[in-house]
Amino acid sequence: MDERKDAMPEETTNRPNTPEHEELMNMEETLAYAPMEDVHPGDIVAGKVVHISNDGVLVDVGAKSEGIIHLQDLSHRHVDRPEDVVKLGETISVYVLGYEGEEGSLKLSKRRADEQEAWARLEEAQKTGEILHAPVVEIVKGGLVVDVGLRGFIPASHIARGYVNDMTPYLHQVVPVKVVELDRGKRRAILSRKIAMELETNAKREQLWAGIEEGQIRHGVVKSLTDFGAFIDLGGVDGLLHISEMSWGRINHPSEVLMVGQEVDVKVLRLDPEKNKISLGLRQVLPNPWEGVEDRYTVGGLYEGTVVRLAGFGAFVELEPGVDGLVHISQLASERVHQPSDVVAVGDRIWVKVLSVDAANKRISLSKREADQDIADGALATHEHHDEVDANAPLGEHLAAYHAGDWDDEEPS
Template identity: 45%
Template sequence: MVETNNDLQVGSIVTGTVIKIDEKQVFVDIGYKTEGIIPISELSNLHVENPGDVVRDGEELTLQVKKIDDDEVVLSKKMVDAEKAWKDLQHKFDQNEVFETEVKEVVKGGLVVDIGLRGFIPASLVETYFVEDFSDYKNKTLAVKIVDLDQEQNRVILSHRAVMEEEQEKKKQDLLQSLQKGQVVEGTVQRITTFGAFVDIGGVDGLVHISELAHTHVEKVSDVLTEGDNIKVEILSVDLDNERISLSYKNTLPGPWSGIEGRIKEGDQVEGIVKRIVSFGAFIEIETGVEGLVHISQIANRHIGTPEEVLKVGDKVSAKVLSVSEQDERISLSMKEIELEKEKGEIEQYEKEEDFSSFQLGDMIGDKLDKYKK
């Protein structure tokens, strides 16, 4: 309650108007026989360099009488502000309220803020990440909440980090709820392990298993991705209970069969490595991730009982493309055709070099000549 200014006592609450601002004090008309004085140290609970930064001429203030002498009345603005601030802070603390405050000082160990009195944000409670230099935080407004309040100890500890963590958690839950299997999203590679890569897709990390990095076998994750890479990934699954997200990188990349009909055409001669041998033929890798089948009937220009009679895994072979289908991811190959064409070429070359009659040539090579002269 504001008392009348005619009966002043130490502790009385009075109103006054600023009439003069000096370097170290402020003079206030409080309707008393002498002007009231607010020392610079009683203007604010924070450090003040210039009284003019806190009050202005003609401003009406609510003040508390701190000392009375015959010719001097010492007043305090910060005591009134503090009492009001404590009540307000207690309410905010009880309600776990988030509010904004301005950073007034950067000190060793954290930040000093203006909350009607001196509040402190320890360095560990400023951000969710490590901050090397806090100099840019001066005069910055931060959203905070109170984590420790003790009026007897004159202690108010605030946290900006707690506010940010709550916002991140809400964003994370919203994102988890919105993700759908098959959805393609953008993300940043955060961490690489032996079994895959963790990718931040907007506030939550998902795992790209090493088997989902490429259409081909991957020995090391670092052969495909680097920390900091911005990539597109496909959502494979979302486990809301355990907050786990499985991602695929390879599903966003063109497959090895994509555009195959433009690169390989019927009649082309290709080279490849024997990757697998089965009872009905052999699979030849002619591009990374692309295998064609040489049916057992197309392996040799003679009858064979099993592919192993001619081929073994790892052999490098040439073959002729019989057919290509991107849709079915199927290529039919013939080694026999290459062999026949080679024989035909040898015969034609022989005919050019030697002027034999057809009878003489027939005696030498049997019925092979007839086969190529149809």
């Protein structure tokens, strides 16, 4: 393509006389009679696109002066059709290259004008530290080529933190870049995506910490899952959503509730700016299953549940996700029980009878012994007679130690 940058009239004399070539030659002949005192080589002027052919563009630069932009002078990118770069009637900036041909036709370059403006913009961005955004147009040995109005280069070491083995995913992406080095003489513009991303992340982090408060509801994206919880990207800062704060019910792994990339609303539970830590809660923004629990579980009623935990003093039974009750060891069977595992195991589905409900303290006392007796008597819906629970008995003592959701011995990190 560079060979075509020489005088167009000499090239066209060796070409077949196609309508497009004849049209361009007629354009050049017309220019020979145009007064051009107002434009000089090296000027950057505004011009209006007045004609487009397959090989070039005719531009009116004012004062009845018109010039030609050859195809290779339209853009620093490869161009097949002038219409992909300019439109008829569009006003563009052009660089005056000089005159060509026997008739002295005015020769213009949109590419040179764009590059001049791009260099000025890059130099200003380097001075101010501004982050630019540019599309990746090519993958070359050692890095990426981006379009910043001219060809800019991102070395592989400046694409991201760590080693980038495959650069293919970056092709055609618009990426943030920071100007690292400029050399007009060598036409070299070195840019860094890694530095730009670090600066953007720091700015987002400062903005988030300036406005975040405990108790706020924040929107985030699940960044990663671990055995103990999930890290939520709040926009520049990751917060930890501990597994104990994900659901009102018991879960074995965060993947039962969340997936990477999922958008969620979470509540800010605790902040530690010095350590850059944020503790989050998900169940706090979900409906509380203990609300209206007295209406769903009436004293004396029989309900089926799942044994979810055994303790020395009894068994915890899940009536619904987030609502568990305690079957004291004395209420497991009619005979004396030495340890709960003699009667039930985790995962068992059993019938229980509700002895008392304390929604305020999230406590429900249950009896398997009475439920078994009622079922034996043929009552599966509601048992109208039940024993009063003595608050001073061992059952009352152990209920004080029970609180729904207190499954883990260690505190959320």
